[in-house]
Amino acid sequence: MELKKLFGQNVQKYRKLRKLTQEKLAEIVGIDATSISSIETGKFFPTADNLQKIALALDIRPETLFFFENNNTNEEICEEIFGIINGFKNDNIRLNAVRNFIRAIV
Secondary structure, eight states, X not given: OOHHHHHHHHHHHHHHHTTOOHHHHHHHHTSOXXXXXXXXXXXXXXXXXXXXXXXXXXXSOGGGGGOOOOOOOHHHHHHHHHHHHHTTTXXXXXXXXXXXXXXXXX
16 A cells, blocks of 8 residues: 555544544644545645644644554465565575574564
């Protein structure tokens, strides 16, 4: 998923946590509600000034809007891990490092 969409989902998540409508957030930030909608859907990215105002209105640090949760299923995660490991099958050093890491965490 692209950065603008992930960012927009976070804006929406924190807006809803604060029980703000798009209209109210737009009013606080000083932009129109369609701009908030466009940001939340990933159509547009806010300017640096508006990013700071949005974070302030949501009572969070601006960088929080760039922390994205992984919404992959366990099957998708396993597929990705197996794909990475498969790329190491001719690299004994990396393959052993991965094995040692897995043993250390399980």
